[in-house]
Amino acid sequence: MQRIGVIRDDRFFEHKPGHTHPEHPHRLRVIYRMLDKDFENDLISIQPKLASLEQLELVHTPTYIKKVFKTAEHNFSCLAPDTPASAKSCLAACLAAGGCIEGLNALFSKMCDICFCLVRPPGHHALADRAGGFCIFNNAAITARYAIKAYKLKRVLILDFDVHHGNGVNDLFYDCNEVMYMSTHDNFLYPYTGDFEETGTGEGEGYTINIPIPRQFNDEDLYHVYHEICHKVFYLFHPELIIVCAGFDAHERDPIGRSHMTEKLYGWLTTLFLRLRAGINRPPLLFVLEGGYDFRGLSYSVGEVLKAMTQYTDKSVLPDVESDHGGRLVEKAKQIHAKYGVWL
Numbered sequence: 602m603q604r605i606g607v608i609r610d611d612r613f614f615e616h617k618p619g620h621t622h623p624e625h626p627h628r629l630r631v632i633y634r635m636l637d638k639d640f641e642n643d644l645i646s647i648q649p650k651l652a653s654l655e656q657l658e659l660v661h662t663p664t665y666i667k668k669v670f671k672t673a674e675h676n677f678s679c680l681a682p683d684t685p686a687s688a689k690s691c692l693a694a695c696l697a698a699g700g701c702i703e704g705l706n707a708l709f710s711k712m713c714d715i716c717f718c719l720v721r722p723p724g725h726h727a728l729a730d731r732a733g734g735f736c737i738f739n740n741a742a743i744t745a746r747y748a749i750k751a752y753k754l755k756r757v758l759i760l761d762f763d764v765h766h767g768n769g770v771n772d773l774f775y776d777c778n779e780v781m782y783m784s785t786h787d788n789f790l791y792p793y794t795g796d797f798e799e800t801g802t803g804e805g806e807g808y809t810i811n812i813p814i815p816r817q818f819n820d821e822d823l824y825h826v827y828h829e830i831c832h833k834v835f836y837l838f839h840p841e842l843i844i845v846c847a848g849f850d851a852h853e854r855d856p857i858g859r860s861h862m863t864e865k866l867y868g869w870l871t872t873l874f875l876r877l878r879a880g881i882n883r884p885p886l887l888f889v890l891e892g893g894y895d896f897r898g899l900s901y902s903v904g905e906v907l908k909a910m911t912q913y914t915d916k917s918v919l920p921d922v923e924s925d926h927g928g929r930l931v932e933k934a935k936q937i938h939a940k941y942g943v944w945l
């Protein structure tokens with residue numbers, strides 16, 4: 602039986618980018634409602650703390666942090682054309698980053714075995730000195746850097762199944778061999794980066810795995826990609842911490858993504874990650890909410906992840922899935938990455 606922690610806090614609703622903005626407070630409201638209804642006694646609720654300046658500076662420049670703090674003086678301002686801020690967006694953003702660190706600490710203190718940080722604003726597009734793609738602070742990247750520093754880790758794996766490429770995470774660790782980043786995404790969508798050939802630089806060569814996914818892919822195709830690549834990555838990179846950038850905008854209902862996944866995929870992926878993790882001494886596993894803009898699709902998907910977590914045992918059966926489409930992408934990634942010898 603897994604002890605599952607969730608980071609939740611109603612103060613995340615205070616980030617109000619506007620009524621018609623897709624990154625709406627209602628995203629978390631529907632998730633929290635679902636938690637209370639379907640997982641009442643199954644989860645350990647953990648209160649987030651605000652990230653400290655020192656923690657934010659693990660990733661972001663002091664000038665950029667100051668710019669974000671300044672937004673608290675106005676009812677409405679714009680950090681980027683697609684990333685507006687209300688007066689309390691700064692509070693929510695500090696709480697989102699701090700909440701992920703709190704989730705990580707809960708894992709290392711053994712308060713729980715897995716933790717899902719149900720936070721907003723999302724983070725994977727945020728750069729050292731820039732907001733973008735609805736992201737203010739890079740929650741996953743800050744947590745990875747914090748983990749390396751506080752717990753002296755040498756190998757952190759970040760898996761990103763959001764439909765958008767996590768260019769922030771990608772860029773922040775591009776020359777680094779302590780963080781391996783694997784992303785599947787539609788690279789004809791914002792931020793239009795993340796091609797196969799973007800594999801890292803210097804010491805980080807081969808530690809960034811980008812896999813653009815065709816729009817006609819289905820659950821089976823994408824699952825197959827993760828099944829094949831994660832097997833290699835888990836056993837050869839042997840992460841001491843796994844962070845999942847859990848965005849659910851590849852869901853067929855999503856108004857921004859153009860993909861055709863269903864919530865079933867997210868349950869499958871969760872079971873896969875748990876099974877592979879069990880084979881490498883169960884490193885801490887932290888899910889961090891990224892995108893997902895259809896309220897129902899989002900809450901179904903998070904529900905499937907939590908169901909897979911609560912029902913998981915080492916005997917859980919992995920889906921028996923084959924996909925030629927997925928297989929071809931795996932082969933292409935292998936061909937490109939073979940010369941680095943990092944996960945092959």
Ligand SMILES: [Zn+2]
Nearest residue numbers: 763765850892
């Ligand atoms: Zn996204």
